[in-house]
Every structure is written in C-alpha cells, then in structure tokens.
Amino acid sequence: MKVSAPIIFKCNATPNTGFGHFSRCLNIAKAIEQLAPQQSIQFCGDYLPFAQxxxxxxxxxxxxxxxxxxKPFHMVFDDYQLTSQAVTLLSSKAxxxxxxxDFNALDLSRCDLVVNFRVGFDDEKYQAKSTCLGAKFFPFKQALKSLRERNIESPINDINHITIFIGGQDKENCGQTLLSALDRVLENKTIHLVSPLATQANRLNSTKNTLVVKPLTANIEDYYQVTDFFISGGGLSKYEVSFCAIPNACISQNQGQADDSQIFSNQALTLDLGLVDDFMLNQTQCVxxxxxxxxxxxxxxxxEASQRVFDTNSCEALANEILLRCYE
Structure with a gap:
C-alpha cells in the first residue's frame, strides 16, 4: 500500500479511563505497521508514565x-470523554x-468508519458511512496467537494458578478484596494480583496460599502464560483471556461492561460475577x-465458544479496513 498522511490515534490512559482503550489502539497500530511499514503513526491524549x-x-x-x-492527517479515536459536538469538530479537521x-451513544454519522468489536454486535445499526462490527474485528495483541493455539490444543483443567486484574481504575480496591477473600477459602494455590500501584513483584504473607502482587507490564501475555484461571474487570482483558481460551470470570466496573459480560456469559466465554458494587456488598457469597x-x-x-466467536486474523482484518479508508 502507498504511504498516506499520518494516522493519529486519539485515546487516553489515566486512572479514570484505565488502559483498555490505549491497549487496543496500540494493538491496531502495530498491526497497521506490519501491513504498511512506512505508514506514519502517532498517538494523541493524556497518558500515565506506563503508557508513555x-x-x-x-x-x-x-x-x-x-x-x-x-494537516493533513487521519484520525482513529477511542475516547468516551468526547461529545457528539467534539466528533463533529474532529470530522472537520481530519x-x-x-x-x-462500544455503546453507540454518540452521533457518528460523520465518521468514515465505525468499529465495534463487541461480541454479539455484528448487526448493530450505526449511521456512519461504513462499519466493522463484531468479534471478527477484535484487535488482539499478536503475541496472544501462540497462547490461544496452545490452550486449544491442551485445555486448562487443573486450576492451581489464579490471576486477578481488575484494571487501571479499580476505585473500589476490588482486586485486593478479592485476593483476601480467595485466600480465606482456598488452599495450596498461587494467587497473583496485578496492580497499577505495584512497582515490582511483592509476596504477601499467607499460611494457606502463595500470594503475589505484580506490577502492570507491557507484555501482559507473560501473565496469561502462567495462569490457569483469570479474573478481570470486565474490559479488554476479558476479551483477551477468552480469545486465549483461558478459564475466566469478570467483575464489571460499569453498567456497559456488565451488559457485555452478560453476553459473554451467555456465550460460555466467562463466568459473570456482576457489577463491582454488588460484589463488594456480597463478597463472601460471591467468592x-x-x-x-x-x-x-x-x-x-x-x-468451543472461543473458536466459534473469535478469529485469529481479526486484528489484521481490522487494520486492513482502516488502511483502505485512509487510502481512498
């Protein structure tokens, strides 16, 4: 493909937004780079040091x-803080x-392409010029392909290593609460808590299990590699571990995630533990x-559900669709 004007990804990675939007944009950017090595790619937004x-x-x-x-530039935005008026302004510049x-709540009629890779959203109606809908366009990190293949060939049945990652905006400290609750009812397990507050791995005291708090990592697949069961906050990690055929559960951080998690549960892709507020009120029963x-x-x-829902070429397919719009 020919070299085009820069493609700008507008997204944020802050304590309020978490890292999911940033991570999926970075996955798409790397896939575009593979297809068009000479294409200029930039990011625009508010980024914590980890994202920087x-x-x-x-x-x-x-x-x-x-x-x-x-100018000129193309823009891909993944930002819930934008309003419909802001989208209109961007359309006049890009x-x-x-x-x-994810939610079809804005006026996106001026967009050349709308991407919604949520499971079960293949037939969502948008007023945009074109759409890429459903999990066949899920922008996963390419390093997850081999892990998916491994777990499909050798299914995880023995649960000895459990990982908790609620996300970059665990305002209720649900991850730590869940770690403590699991430690009370399980024995002889290794339980990892991934925390944005940790700077290095730190082992906690326990007489029943091995408890380790781990920092965020750019290579999240390293954590997926060594877990038998993953508990996520209902965002991007839920998609990634389901794609990798890792047994998992999720505690959703907002109603949009909760609706999405219910769809995942109905598709046998996750165990839905509901909203974080409900979990915190009924944690003993939930655990x-x-x-x-x-x-x-x-x-x-x-x-079976992972193979039916996800496609191992979905990220490349999405990157190609974006490039086609930019090169029109």
Whole structure:
C-alpha cells in the first residue's frame, strides 16, 4: 500500500479511563505497521508514565493535543470523554475519521468508519458511512496467537494458578478484596494480583496460599502464560483471556461492561460475577460461589465458544479496513 498522511490515534490512559482503550489502539497500530511499514503513526491524549513508556518502546510519537498536528492527517479515536459536538469538530479537521466505539451513544454519522468489536454486535445499526462490527474485528495483541493455539490444543483443567486484574481504575480496591477473600477459602494455590500501584513483584504473607502482587507490564501475555484461571474487570482483558481460551470470570466496573459480560456469559466465554458494587456488598457469597465454579472448569465448552466467536486474523482484518479508508 502507498504511504498516506499520518494516522493519529486519539485515546487516553489515566486512572479514570484505565488502559483498555490505549491497549487496543496500540494493538491496531502495530498491526497497521506490519501491513504498511512506512505508514506514519502517532498517538494523541493524556497518558500515565506506563503508557508513555510503551509508546517510547515502540518508537511511536505522542502528543497531548490535536492543536499541534499538521494537516493533513487521519484520525482513529477511542475516547468516551468526547461529545457528539467534539466528533463533529474532529470530522472537520481530519481527512479520514474512524471511531472505535462500544455503546453507540454518540452521533457518528460523520465518521468514515465505525468499529465495534463487541461480541454479539455484528448487526448493530450505526449511521456512519461504513462499519466493522463484531468479534471478527477484535484487535488482539499478536503475541496472544501462540497462547490461544496452545490452550486449544491442551485445555486448562487443573486450576492451581489464579490471576486477578481488575484494571487501571479499580476505585473500589476490588482486586485486593478479592485476593483476601480467595485466600480465606482456598488452599495450596498461587494467587497473583496485578496492580497499577505495584512497582515490582511483592509476596504477601499467607499460611494457606502463595500470594503475589505484580506490577502492570507491557507484555501482559507473560501473565496469561502462567495462569490457569483469570479474573478481570470486565474490559479488554476479558476479551483477551477468552480469545486465549483461558478459564475466566469478570467483575464489571460499569453498567456497559456488565451488559457485555452478560453476553459473554451467555456465550460460555466467562463466568459473570456482576457489577463491582454488588460484589463488594456480597463478597463472601460471591467468592464461595466463584470457588465452586473455579474448581469445576468446563474447558471444552470454553474452547468451543472461543473458536466459534473469535478469529485469529481479526486484528489484521481490522487494520486492513482502516488502511483502505485512509487510502481512498
């Protein structure tokens, strides 16, 4: 493909937004780079040091405002803080405007392409010029392919290593609460808590289990590699572990995630533990029910669902669709 104007990814990675939007944009950017190595890619937004380090690692330039961007440029935005009026303004500035959307709550009629990769949203109706809908466009990290293949070939049945990652905005400290609750009812397990507050791995005291708090990592697949059961906050990690056929559960952080998690549960892709507020109020009952389900994983059912719902070429397919719009 020919070299086009820069593609700017507008997203944030802050304590309020978490890292999911940023991570999926970075996955798409890397897939575009594979298809079109000479294509200029930049990021624009508010980024915590962890996200800045990831962009530096990938040698991707990042800006804090679109005001300093020279025209022409194409834009892919993944930002819930935008209003419909802001989207209209972006459409007047960008040569091509592409939205990554989950909830269909904004006026996106001026967008050249809307991407909604949520499971079960293949037939969602948008007023945009074109759409890429459903899990066949899920932008996973390419390093997850081999892990998916491994788990499909050798299903996870024995649950000895459990990982908790509620996300970058665990305002209720649900992860720590869940870690303590699991420690009370399980024995002889290794339980990892991934926390954005940790700077290095730290082992906690326990007479029953091995408890370890781990920091965020740019190579999240390293944590997926060594877990037998994953508990997520209902965002991007839920998609990634389901794609990798890792037995999992989720505690959703908002109603949108909760609706999505219910769809996942109906598809046999996750165990839905409901909203975080409900969990915090009924944690003992929730954890006891979760432990019963952890100890009786249905690996075969999960693998069948993962193979049916996800496609190992979905990220490349999405990157190609974005490039086609930018090169029109």
């Amino acid at each position: 380090q990831m962009l530096d690692q990938h040698e991707i330039k990042y800006l804090t405002s679109i005001d300093g961007i020279a 040569q091509t405007l592409i939205a990554i959307d 006891k029910g979760l432990v019963d389900r952890i100890m009786s994983p249905q690996a075969a059912k999960l693998i």
